[in-house]
Amino acid sequence: MSQCQYCGEHRSNCICMRTISDLAEQFEVPTDTDTGKIAEGIGRRLFKTTESGVTFAYDHRNRTVHIGAYCEGFDGELDGQSLTFPFTLDEFRDVVSEVDRVGCEVWDATHGCEECPESVEYPGYHMISAGCEACKGEGVIL
Numbered sequence: 131m132s133q134c135q136y137c138g139e140h141r142s143n144c145i146c147m148r149t150i151s152d153l154a155e156q157f158e159v160p161t162d163t164d165t166g167k168i169a170e171g172i173g174r175r176l177f178k179t180t181e182s183g184v185t186f187a188y189d190h191r192n193r194t195v196h197i198g199a200y201c202e203g204f205d206g207e208l209d210g211q212s213l214t215f216p217f218t219l220d221e222f223r224d225v226v227s228e229v230d231r232v233g234c235e236v237w238d239a240t241h242g243c244e245e246c247p248e249s250v251e252y253p254g255y256h257m258i259s260a261g262c263e264a265c266k267g268e269g270v271i272l
């Protein structure tokens with residue numbers, strides 16, 4: 131069979147991710163090591179290349195990758211998303227950017243200065259206000 135069962139493309143055109151190694155190749159992470167190290171390598175890449183620094187975990191038994199939202203200085207739980215192999219690179223990128231957006235939103239909602247308004251959604255935090263005179267809408271690093 132020369133057709134991919136997942137995307138329907140001819141195998142030579144298919145860019146489905148079937149294994150952690152397929153994914154690693156897309157991120158120029160070396161694959162000549164164990165899956166734990168490969169997953170770490172992908173994680174480092176994603177942490178560096180996303181605005182919020184998403185996290186990455188791989189569950190070998192369930193063939194599932196988990197992309198977690200991250201927001202420096204924020205202690206609460208943040209949602210993430212999972213994908214089970216096989217999936218396309220586009221699907222993976224969509225999940226990463228969606229989770230990245232969550233991390234950035236939480237950052238904006240929690241990194242205001244003392245003069246910025248208090249966050250309703252995250253009690254105890256201030257949300258960055260673009261019009262804040264004290265921090266000039268820059269917020270502060272917690």
Ligand SMILES: [Zn+2]
Binds near residue numbers: 134135137144145
């Ligand atoms: Zn395919």
Ligand SMILES: [Zn+2]
Binds near residue numbers: 246265267268
């Ligand atoms: Zn402020």
